[in-house]
Amino acid sequence: MAKLIERIEIAPNVHECTVDARDIAAKVRPGQFIIIIPDEYSERTPITVADWDIEKGTITFIFLSIGSSTEQLMELQPGEEIYSLTGPLGKAFDMEKFGRVALVGGCYGIGGIFPAARALKEQGNEVICYSEARSNFLLYWDEKLEEISDEVKYATTDASKGHKGHAHDQLQSDLEKGIKYDRVIAVGCTFMMYRISQVTRPFKLKTIVSMNPIMIDGTGMCGACRIEVDGTTRFACVDGPHFDGHLVNWDLIMARRKAYLEEEIVSQERQNYGKS
Amino acid sequence: MREQPAAERVRNYDEVPYGYSPREAILEAERCLMCKKPKCIAGCPVEIDIPGFIQFIADNDFKGGITLLKEKNILPAICGRVCPQEEQCEKVCVVGVKNEPVAIGRLERFLADWEAEQGEAELPPKPKSTGKKIVIVGAGPAGITAAADLVRLGHKVDMFEALHEPGGVLVYGIPEFRLPKAIVFREINYLERLGVRIFMDHVIGMIKSIDELLGEYDAVFLGTGAGLPWFLNVPGENLNGIYSANEYLTRANLMKAYLFPKYKTPIIKGKVVVTVGGGNVAMDCARTALRLGAEQSIILYRRSRLEMPARDEEIHHAEEEGVNFRLLSTPAAFLGDERNWLREVECIRMELGEPDDSGRRRPVPIPDANYIMPIDVAIIAIGNSPNPLIPNTTPDLETGKWGNIVTDPETGKTSMPGVFAGGDVATGAATVILAMGAGKVAARNIHEYVMEKD
Numbered sequence: 001m002a003k004l005i006e007r008i009e010i011a012p013n014v015h016e017c018t019v020d021a022r023d024i025a026a027k028v029r030p031g032q033f034i035i036i037i038p039d040e041y042s043e044r045t046p047i048t049v050a051d052w053d054i055e056k057g058t059i060t061f062i063f064l065s066i067g068s069s070t071e072q073l074m075e076l077q078p079g080e081e082i083y084s085l086t087g088p089l090g091k092a093f094d095m096e097k098f099g100r101v102a103l104v105g106g107c108y109g110i111g112g113i114f115p116a117a118r119a120l121k122e123q124g125n126e127v128i129c130y131s132e133a134r135s136n137f138l139l140y141w142d143e144k145l146e147e148i149s150d151e152v153k154y155a156t157t158d159a160s161k162g163h164k165g166h167a168h169d170q171l172q173s174d175l176e177k178g179i180k181y182d183r184v185i186a187v188g189c190t191f192m193m194y195r196i197s198q199v200t201r202p203f204k205l206k207t208i209v210s211m212n213p214i215m216i217d218g219t220g221m222c223g224a225c226r227i228e229v230d231g232t233t234r235f236a237c238v239d240g241p242h243f244d245g246h247l248v249n250w251d252l253i254m255a256r257r258k259a260y261l262e263e264e265i266v267s268q269e270r271q272n273y274g275k276s
Numbered sequence: 277m278r279e280q281p282a283a284e285r286v287r288n289y290d291e292v293p294y295g296y297s298p299r300e301a302i303l304e305a306e307r308c309l310m311c312k313k314p315k316c317i318a319g320c321p322v323e324i325d326i327p328g329f330i331q332f333i334a335d336n337d338f339k340g341g342i343t344l345l346k347e348k349n350i351l352p353a354i355c356g357r358v359c360p361q362e363e364q365c366e367k368v369c370v371v372g373v374k375n376e377p378v379a380i381g382r383l384e385r386f387l388a389d390w391e392a393e394q395g396e397a398e399l400p401p402k403p404k405s406t407g408k409k410i411v412i413v414g415a416g417p418a419g420i421t422a423a424a425d426l427v428r429l430g431h432k433v434d435m436f437e438a439l440h441e442p443g444g445v446l447v448y449g450i451p452e453f454r455l456p457k458a459i460v461f462r463e464i465n466y467l468e469r470l471g472v473r474i475f476m477d478h479v480i481g482m483i484k485s486i487d488e489l490l491g492e493y494d495a496v497f498l499g500t501g502a503g504l505p506w507f508l509n510v511p512g513e514n515l516n517g518i519y520s521a522n523e524y525l526t527r528a529n530l531m532k533a534y535l536f537p538k539y540k541t542p543i544i545k546g547k548v549v550v551t552v553g554g555g556n557v558a559m560d561c562a563r564t565a566l567r568l569g570a571e572q573s574i575i576l577y578r579r580s581r582l583e584m585p586a587r588d589e590e591i592h593h594a595e596e597e598g599v600n601f602r603l604l605s606t607p608a609a610f611l612g613d614e615r616n617w618l619r620e621v622e623c624i625r626m627e628l629g630e631p632d633d634s635g636r637r638r639p640v641p642i643p644d645a646n647y648i649m650p651i652d653v654a655i656i657a658i659g660n661s662p663n664p665l666i667p668n669t670t671p672d673l674e675t676g677k678w679g680n681i682v683t684d685p686e687t688g689k690t691s692m693p694g695v696f697a698g699g700d701v702a703t704g705a706a707t708v709i710l711a712m713g714a715g716k717v718a719a720r721n722i723h724e725y726v727m728e729k730d
Contacts, residue, residue: 023483037440043531043541044440068540084440086477216526216541217448219438219479220664223505223520233514235504238664252514255616259516263542 002085004076005058010140011133015063015074016050016111022057024049024087030095030115031210031242034061034087035218038072042083045069046215046237048187049088050111059087062111062140068267089218090241093208095119099182100126103149104167104196106133109188110141112210116185118148126150128181132167132192136160168195175203183208186245190254197245207245211236213253214260227253277382282596286566289452289534292593293382298338301386305333307371308378315368316380321713322355322421324348326365326380333383342387346400349384350424350467351417351712353392353459354446356385359709360587392459397466403430408726411436411493412472413480413666416444417708418499418699420464421715422722423472429723433471434493436478438665441530444501445700446708448530449522451560453567457529481669490694494726497718498681498690498697502705503663507656508552512610517544517618521557521657528564546653548572550621552607553657554584556707559591561655562599570653573599578606578626578639604628604639608646610654622648662701678704688718696722 003020010016024034033048045067051060065071076082093116101120105113110131121127127148132155133139139161145152154162155170163170171184184207186196193209200207213225213236220238227236228249234240278294279285285292296304308330316326325344332341345352361367361381369377391397408431412419415437427433441447443460468474480489480500489496505520507513519527524543527533531541549565551558554577565573575594577584580603584591595601604626611620625645628637662680667673674682674691681690681697688696698714700706 027483041539072540084477086438086440086479088482089479216523216531217439220503221448221501221660222523222526223507224523226514228514233507238504238668252616256514256516258615259544260542263536267537267540267542 002082004078004080004082006078007074007076010062011138013065014107014138014140015065016060016140017063017073018058018060019082019085020057021059021085021087024085025052025054025057025059028052028059028088029092030119031093031112032088032090033218033241034059034085035089035215036073036082037084038069038076039083042069042072043067044084044216044218045073046089046212046218048108048112048210048212050108050114052115060111062108064108067264086218090237091239093119093185093242095123097124100128100180102128102130102171102181102184104130104132104171104184104186104188104192106131106167106188106192109186109192109210110139110145112187113185114141114144114148116187117145121148121150128153130155130167130171132156132170132188134158166195167192168199171196172199175199175205181205186210190250190257193245194250194254197248197250201246208242209245209248211241211243211248211253213256227256277379282598285453286563286597289567291456292453295389296382296386298336298386298390301333301383302336304379304383305330308334309370311370315370316365319365319368321364321709322349322716324365324384329387330378330380330383333387338387338390342391345384345387349712350421351463352384353388354417354455354463355709355712356381356383356388357455357459358450358707360707362588364709392462399469400428403428405432406430406727408432408495409434409493410495410497410722410726411489412497412499413489414438414444414499414501414699414701415442415464415474416499416501416699416711417446418501418711418715418718419444419497420467421712422497422499422698422719424467424470425716425719426722427467427470427472429719431723431726433473435472435474436480436484437474437476438479438500439530440476442474442476444499448526449502449557449560450708451525451529451564453563454560479665481665486666486670486673486692486695490692494694494729495722496695497688497715497722498666498695498701499699499711499715500663500666500701501711502700503661503665503679505656505660506658508607508658510607510609512612512618513656515610515612515618516616517546517652518610518654518656519544520660521551521553521561521655522660524561524655525557525564528568534564534568543568544653545569546651548574548649548651549653549655550574550576550649550651551655551657552576553659554579554586555657555659556586556590558655558657559586559594559599561657563594563597565653565655566597566599574649574651575599575601576605576607576621576623577601577603579636580604580628583636606639607654611648618652618654619650620648621651621654622646659705662704666701680704685714686717687721688714689721694725
């Protein structure tokens, strides 16, 4: 059990949670995730760890309330125990001196790239972050990212901050302008990571994506999180979650993520309109 | 033994056999010949004094019976239900030469259930503390057995479990209608009352390394169980609607998807559900599908009924409930629609050829005899490899061809001093009782090891 210390809505429907989890804080490395069950009835929900404090013994993660189990997470009040929290899980990002690295974050992934950016900077890399959202008010952690990066580039579809459009077209025009990167890391929704991989492919630019398929146990037992990489079935929970974006079968992962849409509607109706 | 009628039970999750009444148990116990040199004990992986406990039942002393039984077996309510007795103790029972063997498993279950009805089970006298600390990784059958034996020898025992509930395969894998979860939790509660501390949500290898555990404890037992499921490696296997048996059963059992939407983990129910495989796990999947409302639950197995590895009782229960067996058939491909949903399976027809390494006749495809069936859910129940997490994060630990932790079966010792292992992580997918047997062997050797140390 882990105690919820703080939950802040840092942007509309984007929540930053800090949890008392000393053992995990001591072990977690950039790119790893935890699995949370908010209450007895909820699903096992994988969430990327966005920050941690070894001295205070806390971990921080960002989640969007998009399903009945994440909605349940919002019911929890500071001081309450979370029904179940397990981690760290998955492999960490490879961290070494690559040279100049671009990290692209969207939605929960803005938090997701933060620890990787911080560690890469400490390793002596030049670190450029791309942070994207539909509008300025949906961006978060701007100062946090700016503090640890050489540069943070913003993209908003309504042009309220930075480039007008998406991070992938911003990255594309940067690459076309001749800006050189030695590696790209993308964390966020599947479609964004797919578009980033499409952009970097012609430049033969190594691109690591952080896959987020449906998981159950998250410990290499059930096989729910299987994806196809380079024609082979791989398991995101123990083989990943990070894979080469140019080798991922994107059509398959997008279809597999939609497998339970109808059930999610039933589950949310129950949540919103009383239990029957 | 009396059972819930098949037509009724496919609509609920309640246990199928009702269990003996005291009168029925005594009558059955009286059939035992009380052999001077009982073969049944040698047939038991955990060496239960079988004629001993049966004699107590025949004498109407159920308390004496359960006390004797529990000296060797901490989980009688579970073993009485899921052990393959027909392959072990009952197989060698002398009564069985001419008649039905004594129903040892049912008598074992009877005593355990009788004890539960009497209220909280009595604890054995507290042993003298040895001052030694032992850690068990994985709260499944192997770990529970090792923990029980070690705590009763006076060691301090801590147990780490990766999932949010203890029990391992007993909880995530075996369905409620075959092994009610309340029974598992009762047995685990007994373990805690003996003094074992169980920590859930701890994935060893990630939160703590084996080396760190060796720094805190005198010995480590690894019983981390099953790992990644095997698939057939045929086209279309990642379509939506195709599950591994582990995923299907974990959703249904551990996450209680059969109570969706009260419990929020969904499961695709399907009208025509195909399970591929012929073992106990395949039977569990096919029977779960019926209870989830499938109109047709079909087992595809590549050999014939004779070679099926499942227990006769399980096959029999599945048949009674209306599971349809398509033998000598295996998928060649799964076919889906444009949205990646499973729609059909193309099957290869087989015939049996010469025996293979396992001694069973090898299935050989019949050319040009493939056929197509419309289906909406498929479950692949052809086995799994051992759990990869600890081998992946412990380079010093020697592993075998299948990723299993190499152990000496006589002692449970691994390549690392002070580290022992047993159960599926050492042998690959096997049975609950074999895992318990391995837990027992390891416990004996862990005891020796820690007592000789320093």
